[in-house]
Amino acid sequence: MISEYEIKKQICEIGKRIYDKGMVAANDGNISVKISDNEYLCTPTGVSKGFMTPDYICKVDKEGNLIQGNGKFKPSSEIKMHMRVYQERPDVKSVVHAHPMYATGFAIAGIPLNQPIMPEAVIALGEVPIAAYGTPSTMEIPDAVSKYLQNYDAVLLENHGALTYGDSLLGAYHKMESVEFYAQLLYISRQLGGPNELPQDEVRKLCNMRESYGLTGRHPGEAILNKHVESEEVNKDIIAEITKKVMEQLNLK
Numbered sequence: 001m002i003s004e005y006e007i008k009k010q011i012c013e014i015g016k017r018i019y020d021k022g023m024v025a026a027n028d029g030n031i032s033v034k035i036s037d038n039e040y041l042c043t044p045t046g047v048s049k050g051f052m053t054p055d056y057i058c059k060v061d062k063e064g065n066l067i068q069g070n071g072k073f074k075p076s077s078e079i080k081m082h083m084r085v086y087q088e089r090p091d092v093k094s095v096v097h098a099h100p101m102y103a104t105g106f107a108i109a110g111i112p113l114n115q116p117i118m119p120e121a122v123i124a125l126g127e128v129p130i131a132a133y134g135t136p137s138t139m140e141i142p143d144a145v146s147k148y149l150q151n152y153d154a155v156l157l158e159n160h161g162a163l164t165y166g167d168s169l170l171g172a173y174h175k176m177e178s179v180e181f182y183a184q185l186l187y188i189s190r191q192l193g194g195p196n197e198l199p200q201d202e203v204r205k206l207c208n209m210r211e212s213y214g215l216t217g218r219h220p221g222e223a224i225l226n227k228h229v230e231s232e233e234v235n236k237d238i239i240a241e242i243t244k245k246v247m248e249q250l251n252l253k
Helices: 004-020 079-088 101-109 119-124 140-146 169-191 200-208 221-249
Strands: 030-036 039-042 058-060 066-068 094-098 154-157 161-166
Touching (some): 004 039, 004 094, 004 169, 079 140, 079 161, 101 154, 101 161, 119 200, 140 154, 161 169, 200 221
Antiparallel strands (some): 039 058, 058 066
């Protein structure tokens, strides 16, 4: 069984990764790992994620209260958001919050990542919704995120950043990378005239491939498929209404 010290080292390594990749600036972002039903390791507040060492890492209980810390280090002020994820998703073992440039840009613009443009993104993420804005460090953010926890493993935070979670620290981090890559590709394709979305049948195939890859967590593939169905229904209704009006004008009703 891996020791707490090794987990702390891993948290520091992931912190450096998100810092080096420009997913956070200064002291932004936070990371946590569940080590028991009432014990969690988390990054401290007011510290750059790119320069942490294991002695920086705090231990908290399921309420976010400090159990163990080194000197001045205190849990991240966003620990409430992490605890809500663990509370509502027992399968989750790690949570990562960051401000990746492109994904945060979409969050600021109020645009969800919900277009099926790349097989890997469909398989890994499905789509990424936006949780309503909440004041940092308050219960507003956990309450806003709660709406999406049962069906999604990644959420954009309106005017704030992104949140990902998974059954391991590496898994949660990889989802953050995937969210940012998805956002970057979607942004670029829109500058080139608009993305060519994958057809519904292909999206269904990709969603069904998750099991063969052994992927865990919640996958909102059905949300993408339902979006297409709803769009088709709307189009049918519009066509029917236009046809009715044309026939009325031509006295063909």
